[in-house]
């Protein structure tokens with residue numbers, strides 16, 4: 001058996017993180033760096049990614065790139081930049097995400113194409129186009145990893161004014177399982193993390209208010225909002241030797257929300 005350090009180290013690995021300039025992607029980039037990986041972070045706002053790379057440079061080798069995954073041209077441009085830097089990608093974290101909130105009656109047509117193009121088409125297409133790099137070092141003993149950032153809203157049918165977002169994350173979970181089956185013989189694992197509420201720009205409209213945040217935390221079975229170590233722990237498991245036999249999983253990272261842990265269903269009505 002390997003030591004704890006050997007199981008979880010990412011020394012020598014090369015990782016790409018989309019949406020890595022802020023939020024969960026930045027947390028992920030830091031976790032990958034701390035575990036020893038070289039990290040490329042990309043999003044539409046190159047300045048954010050460069051600033052994050054500058055801030056984390058003391059932890060290891062990290063670079064910020066421009067990369068819009070909502071179009072084929074954007075994905076191709078990102079892949080070209082990655083190819084200029086490395087012939088190998090061991091870990092691809094499809095974290096870039098967009099959402100849209102509106103009531104059922106006012107939910108606009110555009111809110112579907114915008115959200116689906118980033119959350120589903122972008123993740124699928126970047127994975128497809130990086131297959132040569134993901135295959136370069138993939139082996140039976142040490143598969144390469146694709147990790148998609150899904151959501152509890154892709155697992156549980158909660159409307160939450162984000163109809164296209166939930167549907168996009170359910171689609172991403174499905175794509176995760178489809179690609180896991182297809183890429184397993186090529187020694188590439190494909191898994192998803194399905195977070196519940198974490199603080200970020202995307203959730204600031206609710207979690208940015210202390211009373212709302214406390215109320216949301218109280219509604220979660222484990223009684224708190226997600227924290228950076230929760231992202232890091234799940235990611236490092238899936239990205240390292242520790243998780244090499246896991247593929248096609250949708251890992252709940254939601255404090256128990258997805259099991260809707262009511263202590264009573266029938267007896268509470270007696």
Ligand SMILES: NC(=O)c1ccc[n+]([C@@H]2O[C@H](COP(=O)([O-])OP(=O)(O)OC[C@H]3O[C@@H](n4cnc5c(N)ncnc54)[C@H](OP(=O)(O)O)[C@@H]3O)[C@@H](O)[C@H]2O)c1
Pocket residue numbers: 018019020021022023024025042043044045046048067068069070095096097098118149150151152194195196197198199200201202203
């Ligand atoms: N926070 C939560 O509670 C929560 C829960 C479940 C799942 N998630 C998922 O976690 C992921 C990260 O979200 P977050 O919470 O950290 O929100 P966030 O702070 O809004 O981050 C979203 C990231 O995606 C990038 N992005 C958006 N559109 C893009 C595009 N077309 N191409 C490339 N990058 C793009 C953004 O950078 P640019 O604006 O520079 O492009 C940003 O870095 C998303 O997939 C989200 O759905 C979050």
